[in-house]
Amino acid sequence: MGRARVLLAEDNREMRERVEKLLGPLYEIVDSVANGQEAIHSVLNLTPDVLVTDISMPVLNGIQLASHVRDAGCPARVVFLTIHDDDDYVESAFETGAFGYVLKPRLDYDLIPAIQAALQGEKFLSH
Amino acid sequence: MLVLLTQLTGSPPATAGPVRGCGNRNARTIALLLLTSCLLLQVMAAGQVKEIKRVLILNDLGITSSPGFAEVDQAVLAGLEKSPYHIELYEESLELTLFPDEVSQRRFRQEFVQKYSERKPDVVIAAGSDSLKFIADLHENFMRDTPVIFCAILGEIPGEVGPEMHATGVLGKIQPEETLKVALMLLPRTKHVVVTGGTGKFDYRWEALAKESFRNYESKLDFTYLTDLTMPKLQERLSSLPSDTIIYHTAMTRDAAGERFIDSTQALPLIASAANAPIFVIDDVDLRKAHGEKVVGGDLVNWADDAYVAAGMAVRVLNGERPQDIPIVRSNNEYMFEWRALERWGIREANLPPGSIVLNRQPGFWEQYKQYVLLGIFILLVQAMAILGLLWQRARRRKIEGDLRRSEEKFSKSFRHSPLAISISSMKDGRFVEVNETFEELTGWRRDEVAGRTRFDINLWVDPDWGTDFLKDVLVLGSMRDLESKIRRKDGQIRTAFGSAELIEVEGEKCCLSVWTDITERKQAEEALANVSHKLIEAQEKERTRIARELHDDINQRIALATLEIEQLKLNTPGLQNEFRTRLNALGVRLQETGMEVQAISHRLHSSKLEILGVVAACKSFCREIAEQHKIEVQFSSDGVPRNLPPDVSLTLFRVLQESLQNAIKHSGAEHFGVQLRRTADEVELTVRDDGAGFDVDAVMSNQGLGLISMRERVSLVNGTILITSKPMGGTEVNVRVPAVAVNEGSKVISGVA
Numbered sequence: 001m002g003r004a005r006v007l008l009a010e011d012n013r014e015m016r017e018r019v020e021k022l023l024g025p026l027y028e029i030v031d032s033v034a035n036g037q038e039a040i041h042s043v044l045n046l047t048p049d050v051l052v053t054d055i056s057m058p059v060l061n062g063i064q065l066a067s068h069v070r071d072a073g074c075p076a077r078v079v080f081l082t083i084h085d086d087d088d089y090v091e092s093a094f095e096t097g098a099f100g101y102v103l104k105p106r107l108d109y110d111l112i113p114a115i116q117a118a119l120q121g122e123k124f125l126s127h
Numbered sequence: 128m129l130v131l132l133t134q135l136t137g138s139p140p141a142t143a144g145p146v147r148g149c150g151n152r153n154a155r156t157i158a159l160l161l162l163t164s165c166l167l168l169q170v171m172a173a174g175q176v177k178e179i180k181r182v183l184i185l186n187d188l189g190i191t192s193s194p195g196f197a198e199v200d201q202a203v204l205a206g207l208e209k210s211p212y213h214i215e216l217y218e219e220s221l222e223l224t225l226f227p228d229e230v231s232q233r234r235f236r237q238e239f240v241q242k243y244s245e246r247k248p249d250v251v252i253a254a255g256s257d258s259l260k261f262i263a264d265l266h267e268n269f270m271r272d273t274p275v276i277f278c279a280i281l282g283e284i285p286g287e288v289g290p291e292m293h294a295t296g297v298l299g300k301i302q303p304e305e306t307l308k309v310a311l312m313l314l315p316r317t318k319h320v321v322v323t324g325g326t327g328k329f330d331y332r333w334e335a336l337a338k339e340s341f342r343n344y345e346s347k348l349d350f351t352y353l354t355d356l357t358m359p360k361l362q363e364r365l366s367s368l369p370s371d372t373i374i375y376h377t378a379m380t381r382d383a384a385g386e387r388f389i390d391s392t393q394a395l396p397l398i399a400s401a402a403n404a405p406i407f408v409i410d411d412v413d414l415r416k417a418h419g420e421k422v423v424g425g426d427l428v429n430w431a432d433d434a435y436v437a438a439g440m441a442v443r444v445l446n447g448e449r450p451q452d453i454p455i456v457r458s459n460n461e462y463m464f465e466w467r468a469l470e471r472w473g474i475r476e477a478n479l480p481p482g483s484i485v486l487n488r489q490p491g492f493w494e495q496y497k498q499y500v501l502l503g504i505f506i507l508l509v510q511a512m513a514i515l516g517l518l519w520q521r522a523r524r525r526k527i528e529g530d531l532r533r534s535e536e537k538f539s540k541s542f543r544h545s546p547l548a549i550s551i552s553s554m555k556d557g558r559f560v561e562v563n564e565t566f567e568e569l570t571g572w573r574r575d576e577v578a579g580r581t582r583f584d585i586n587l588w589v590d591p592d593w594g595t596d597f598l599k600d601v602l603v604l605g606s607m608r609d610l611e612s613k614i615r616r617k618d619g620q621i622r623t624a625f626g627s628a629e630l631i632e633v634e635g636e637k638c639c640l641s642v643w644t645d646i647t648e649r650k651q652a653e654e655a656l657a658n659v660s661h662k663l664i665e666a667q668e669k670e671r672t673r674i675a676r677e678l679h680d681d682i683n684q685r686i687a688l689a690t691l692e693i694e695q696l697k698l699n700t701p702g703l704q705n706e707f708r709t710r711l712n713a714l715g716v717r718l719q720e721t722g723m724e725v726q727a728i729s730h731r732l733h734s735s736k737l738e739i740l741g742v743v744a745a746c747k748s749f750c751r752e753i754a755e756q757h758k759i760e761v762q763f764s765s766d767g768v769p770r771n772l773p774p775d776v777s778l779t780l781f782r783v784l785q786e787s788l789q790n791a792i793k794h795s796g797a798e799h800f801g802v803q804l805r806r807t808a809d810e811v812e813l814t815v816r817d818d819g820a821g822f823d824v825d826a827v828m829s830n831q832g833l834g835l836i837s838m839r840e841r842v843s844l845v846n847g848t849i850l851i852t853s854k855p856m857g858g859t860e861v862n863v864r865v866p867a868v869a870v871n872e873g874s875k876v877i878s879g880v881a
Contacts (some may be wrong), residue, residue, distance in 0.1 A: 011680065018688065056680070056735055063739050064739075085726075088736060088747075092739075092740050104691075105694075108694050108698070
């Protein structure tokens, strides 16, 4: 079994590069996109195992993206990477069927455990 | 009934004028007897059974030779009519002027006694002093018990009348001196008094009375007695009397030539015709019968009045009273004057003694024509009133016409030059009846072009159906207000008009009075203003969104990355001193706090939740945050509101919630607030209520409270409605309803935080 395939949706280029740098050694980054609309396209075409996505993005936000992914029957498990440290977001995020909710300042510590948890079908939430 | 029985002897002649003999006496007597018989027969036939009383009148003079005694007889007859008896009246006359001689008188006496010895009267009325003497002479032997009533007595009762006579009556009051006093008063320049009279037995008595009466004046005035002249001589003397002379006439039944006269109707007129001085007389008969303008009058005896009183006494006697029980009375003289004589002699009526009787007064113009004058004045007044009425009516009509004209002019001017476009059209066929200048300017159609045409003919309504409904509504409702309609000008330009319409009646025909004003520019300005307002709100939101995005996408990401760098630094720096590690930790915490602050600022500027999580989550979150911030209770509830409402609708609801809740917290003083967001059939309804102090909505709105205005503007931008209900101490409720389906579908998204 090869490396898990990860799709990254992040509109901030610097953050996106940092995430790629963090995940690159462990996962196959199938694609890195800058907005939700592109992410849908990639998710449907590339069928990643995990979709790591920001919430606040232009065109289509992360919550909407996750809902679309869910509604489309795509098996990709969603891990949110966001700076929104807010219960409403957390609640909405998990309502979409997401597996992880990682705060960006906790990126280095929480993202990989969150992806791993997602791959194992477990939920992860940054503290 | 009164029956006059005139006997054979002593009856006066029937002819007037100087009487020289006694003729046709038998014939007269027979005629009178026949008349008497007829009257008696009539009485008997009438079956009126009354006790018969005989009354005998004895006169000094006959009724034909003395108008005075004729009047006396008449008065006696009138007085006796009051008697309840059937009176047989016998009339006898001594005829002293015609038969003054002793032989005639003795013969009369004999006949008298003979005649009445068998038929004694119940009462004798003696008219005249000689008659009374005659009766007194007979009394002892012939009429001892016969009551005697006397009248027309000159002066005092004759000495022959003894107390044994049962006599009473009226004493004549002959007062020549009273007449003289009045004459001197009326004609104060009088120096001469001429007394006229005759030579008859009767005349001497009167002259003597006058002479006696004037005795006191003889020293003051010059008295001349012309009593023994022939009539021509007397006339001659009287025609050339000196000025300042008055004539006092006594009686003249015979002149010096032996010619006999009836004094009042023959002698006095001849005297008066000749005299050149005013004449004063003794009795009223002289004054009345003289018929002249020279006989003035005086203090006059009225024999007829005396006789009437005497007749009354006779009736009393017949009724059983005794003559001696009836007091003798004096006649009531009266001042009596002839108006023509007053005029003739220049005597002012105002100078007459009080109570004077003026005979034959020629009525003055006023008295003569009073009725005509009054009638004329009345007619004139009526005419004047009628004319005044007509003038008043005309003036009133003119005023009304003037008012009407002015009113019409005003109305016409108002109508013509009104700044409002006015039109009158028939409700029957919709044709224009009248339009004004502003209408012409508004529509571009001239008055003569629209006359007789309808609004539809000139294609006035942009929406003809609206026009049809408008006319129907006016007809049904009677009036329409605050109408707004788009109209098409003649040149095709579309204008917006605002106005009202009223159903009126013009000459019995129902018409529509429409008043419009062109609000095109205003509408454009309003739209421009609304647009500006819209753009301002848009710009504000855009700017806030942009800043929020900058903060979130850039600053926050940088902070997050910086935080990560610090973490990396800690991980990748072996042997890091504790002091540095602690400082790095602190730096990381500070960065995270900064990030949260920036996040909060970003959230306040533009709620990313609104777009990402939807209006319900955003509103709920806001309520929670503000409750925590202000330590209050905000109950939030939602029902069926979709997450993906059009962004402008969501933003509007969110902003209204923010504004109203912040206002409520700031001003109401309340601690409990309720927010409800729910979906109705086709709207989303937001209700924010509090139980606070409330406020006067109108006052706040008129004060242009920016918060309220902002809310209103925002709601109007999404075609929603906002209703603010509040009253002092009654809490406040803000209710916003916006269409659930995006009204600005396809419009750009106001906010778009990534």
